[in-house]
Amino acid sequence: MNASARANSHPPLILEIKGNSLDDGPGIRSVVFFKGCPLACLWCHNPESKRPGTEIGHDATACIGCGTCIESCPRGALSRDNPFFIDRAKCNLCFDCVEACPTAALRRIGTPMAIPDIVAAVSRDKPFYDSSGGGVTLSGGEPTRAMDFAAELAQALKKAGIHILLETCGAFRLQAFKQMLYPFVDLIYFDLKLMDDRAHQHYCGAANKIILDNFSQLHQSAALGGVPILPRIPLIPGITATPANLGATAAFLKRCGADRAQLLPYHPLWQAKNRTIGMPPPADGPTAALGQWLSPQALSECAAVFTREGIAVC
Ligand code: SF4
Ligand code: SF4
Structure with a gap:
């Protein structure tokens, strides 16, 4: 089976292609949102991307x-x-x-899209990418869930001279990732949520071992000249943004040799998005805290946990 046939055997749905983004990596970017994710995080900011189907x-x-x-x-x-x-x-x-x-x-x-159509849609803004140091961000959902499709898309974008950033939850088979997608990616944003495996299973719907192992190995590769990787930690009140979890995350990053991390501030708007797709409010979790924004003081306390370990917060 050739690459094109492989990519089209199980094409993922595309949730949206968002242009002119300044929040999804360096410079001006277009973001291709894949539909479908192997995790099921309670607080997902993009809940319509969780399920793979229309x-x-x-x-x-x-x-x-x-x-x-x-x-x-x-x-x-x-x-x-x-x-x-x-x-x-x-x-x-x-x-x-x-x-x-x-x-x-x-x-x-959720709409099926052919790879040439995605490339054509995002290529219109190439002059903006080039002048701003931007490019295309593959996001979701989880792009690696459709590894062959994502790899063929990334290859086509690379051929068009476009910088590619992958945003990932980290739950993928590393060998397949290294063989297929990694060679075409310029930068990886890698999300880390909960260090306690039971909490991860409870709030994210899957174990965290493969995610932590993948981060550790990809960070090692980056240190040896491979694709740069930035760990990102979503700050979810009462769940990830606790002194115990952030302390354990900072310690893990230090063991991996990471010297910087990005903290993703919480916003509670996902609950309204849940309603639009018929998902009821969460029955458990710190429901009162989940309705609030994190205060500036809470944000700086979260950042201090990392800076104390010598990890710069960006
Ligand atoms: S709500 Fe009715 S009209 Fe709308 S998509 Fe469903 S079946 Fe079709
Ligand atoms: S009732 Fe609301 S959702 Fe239905 S057609 Fe009118 S505006 Fe659209």
């Missing part, structure tokens, strides 16, 4: 209550009496309602 979303804040969609649905799946508006057990994803909605309050989430 979904339908309803944004109540954009809905004017006209009822056009209710009349257009052939399966009677929509109702104002339903707190989530859509009965997903009845819906067969025909998207008639999406077509009918005058305000785009209903939308299809």
Whole structure:
């Protein structure tokens, strides 16, 4: 099977291609969001990227209550009496309602895209990448979940002279990653969430061993001249942003020889996003804390845990 056939055998859905990003790596970037993730983090800021399949979303804040969609649905799946508006057990994803909605309050989430189409879409902004030191960021979801597709995309982008940054949760088979995707990546942002394995399984839905092993080995490769890697720690109140977890994370990074890390400030907007795709609020976890932003003082206390270990926070 050639590379093209391989990449097209299980093509992932693309959630979105976002242009002009200044928050997803150096310079001006386009971000390709893959749909589907091997983890299931409670606080995921992009919850519509978690499941690999197509979904339908309803944004109540954009809905004017006209009822056009209710009349257009052939399966009677929509109702104002339903707190989530859509009965997903009845819906067969025909998207008639999406077509009918005058305000785009209903939308299809996840679209198949061919690699040449993605390359064409992001290449339009190449002059901005070149003038700003930017490029394309592969994000998600988790791009490595579709390793062959991501590798072929990265190869095509590299051929077009575009800088490639991979944002990853780290849960992948290292050997396949090294063989397929690694050769085409210029920079890796690698997320680390919880050092305690039981907590990781509870809040992220999977064990953390493979993630920690992968980080350790990729950091070693970076030190030997391989792809630079930046650890990132999402600060989730009462879950990851605790003195015990941050202390253990800083100690782990020090053992790996890392001298810098990025802390990702928390924002509670994921809970509203969850509603649009029919996911109920979390039943457990520090629910009161999860509704709040972290204060500037809490952020600086989190940063101090790392700087005390000689790890610069960026
Ligand atoms: S996608 Fe189709 S079945 Fe689902 S709610 Fe909309 S119209 Fe009804
Ligand atoms: S058609 Fe759109 S705006 Fe009208 S009720 Fe349905 S979701 Fe709301």
